[in-house]
Amino acid sequence: MNRLWSEMTRRTEPYIPGEQLNRPEIIKLNTNENPYPPSPRTGEAIQREIGRLQLYPSPTADGLCQAIAERENLPADHVFVANGSDEVLAFSFMAFFDPGQTIRFPDISYSFYPVYSKLFNIPYEEVPLRESFTLNLDGFAQAEGGIILPNPNAPTGIYESLDGIREILEANPDRPVIIDEAYIDFAGPSAAVLIGEYDNLLVTRTTSKSRSLAGLRVGYALGHPGLIEALVRIKDSFNSYTLDRLAQAGAEAAFRDETYFRETTKRIVQTRNRAVEQLGALGFRVLPSSANFLFCTHPEADAEKLCEKLKGRGILVRHFSKPRIQDYLRITVGTDEQMDRLSKVLSEILCK
Ligand SMILES: Cc1ncc(COP(=O)(O)O)c(C=O)c1O
Structure with missing residues (x-):
């Protein structure tokens, strides 16, 4: 707080965007971006x-x-x-x-x-x-x-x-x-x-x-x-x-370029359906998603810790410390390969 701030600046509580770590080795599933390049x-x-x-x-x-x-x-x-x-x-x-x-x-x-x-x-x-x-x-x-x-x-x-x-x-x-x-x-x-x-x-x-x-x-x-x-x-x-x-x-x-749009959107929906099954097989409860992300919870794992462990393994997902949803993770749907990697890393973390 600074004495020169306007009343508007003082009352605002800025939005906190998802982390933007754009190193190529990171699998970025935390801000619902599209894994495919533009048309x-x-x-x-x-x-x-x-x-x-x-x-x-x-x-x-x-x-x-x-x-x-x-x-x-x-x-x-x-x-x-x-x-x-x-x-x-x-x-x-x-x-x-x-x-x-x-x-x-x-x-x-x-x-x-x-x-x-x-x-x-x-x-x-x-x-x-x-x-x-x-x-x-x-x-x-x-x-x-x-x-x-x-x-x-x-x-x-x-x-x-x-x-x-x-x-x-x-x-x-x-x-x-x-x-x-x-x-x-x-x-x-x-x-x-x-x-x-x-x-x-x-x-x-x-x-x-x-x-x-x-x-x-x-x-x-x-x-x-x-x-x-x-x-x-x-x-x-x-x-x-x-x-x-x-x-x-x-x-x-x-x-x-409607053709490109339809093709990439279709691919993401297919990967989403596949990822729901992969997460389900690992014991996650996944809410029915109509978006390019999945919202899921695991009965035996602390979501915040899971998010941190995934980050340690190079995969970013999003956790919200908010009442009612603190046990959930939001995971963006990436490519099939990215979701396979996520599923493998999650199974390793959960088995420990
Ligand atoms: C529900 C919702 N509305 C709006 C936006 C903002 O999108 P944009 O990148 O166009 O500002 C987002 C971004 O994540 C969103 O989740």
Whole structure:
């Protein structure tokens, strides 16, 4: 604490990101990155764009918004892009939630939501997940200030059906409902199909997971043009150029390579199903995952110690010291080879 800090700086409790140890010998299964490189078209587009770096990027990122709109079958005025979905979420908190009106999100969900709430002075209630870690839909009825929740949920990986999302929207017609779909490409249908019916629905997404672009920092939101306009107003009051030229060109190219996207996503889902069996054979209880990670617990092993031991053997996974989930590990789905190695190392640790 410093005497020159603003009240905002003093009250904030920053998010702690997963460890970024990028040594090649490390198997990194702790931040839900994609184990495959991005589409080769991304590299080509970035290369072409380098010669234009003397010019500011498009503040409206038209080419990228158009590519996303085409893929989602929506008009381009239903799309907003920013520097990672974290920035989309931060802008959304500013655009839609008011200090003094309590918002709701699940007690176990993305740990950035309480951080933004404190930063922007927005009171919040955490709606407890059921014992099975599924959403308690009744708990989201008539939320005073609005709702935000991830689907599939993080860090559980559990997917809520569109019927459930619709129930939440019906119970909150005049409040913003933000569905954070960071992991939707590994799951079932997206709530984006409901956008035409609900003008209070904002769907946020990222290219960091299914498009292998965590390092490029591109996130986006889909929603009614009235919501998109609010996000643009906030962005333009903050920084007109949140996405640089390389990010816009690279991400647009990724959205235009549907074949590569489908192939890598399919591979990850196959590896996920295989890894569930491997972990099950070692005695883990694995929650049903619709994401690119697994959330699991072992009846005889302390999760935090397991996480440390894995790190000692060169494998990073994530442990959260939080009530209800302190016995769990979140393990990103890597390649088949990485998951085989994980399974071998875990069996050695557990047998000791
Ligand atoms: C639920 C959820 N939302 C948003 C994000 C942020 O993604 P991005 O890399 O686009 O900022 C993450 C990242 O892990 C996430 O787990």
